[in-house]
Amino acid sequence: ILNVEQSPQSLHVQEGDSTNFTCSFPSSNFYALHWYRWETAKSPEALFVMTLNGDEKKKGRISATLNTKEGYSYLYIKGSQPEDSATYLCASPRLWGGNKLTFGTGTQLKVEL
């Protein structure tokens, strides 16, 4: 099973700040990297699925980059808003595991007014 790690564990920023956090994963036999956003008391929802080295994906003020050679992905949030407060999870499919995902512990973001 892959070891997927995320940092920091938690983050407090002010409204309007830009922020970023990291997901690291073993770089060998890479298939894909998933990012999910999980608001309290709601369902985790998919943000991005990234597959290509150097890929950059964007959804509104949120973007993500991928480096499969060194085994990391960054998630960026530009101009954080209180509604961005959530836990951001990354996950990577297992080697020979098909569609089974190994999740990191998440980065809990709180955006304060």
Place this chain on the structure above:
Amino acid sequence: GAVVSQHPSWVICKSGTSVKIECRSLDFQATTMFWYRQFPKQSLMLMATSNEGSKATYEQGVEKDKFLINHASLTLSTLTVTSAHPEDSSFYICSAGKYGASGSGAKNIQYFGAGTRLSVL
């Protein structure tokens, strides 16, 4: 689209009783459903994978007689925690993969329910 409903959202039960948790895909057919467990400050840990009409595949260390999974249709999977004990208290969450989604399984998005908080007294 792609909504997964999970019920109940929380349950308190006495030690020794069984608890059933339902996971339904409301607007799509789910090829595969996944059941995860999460302990405080830990990641989502996959317990089992279920495919409609076949037996669930359990992860190493997960007791299949303790955590019964039934996936009777393409829109419903249930997890029954049998003879629950306080150590089974945890957060359980399901997800589903869409039937017919393009691409390899590794790239397919999982659609999650909102989870069930189980407390066993």
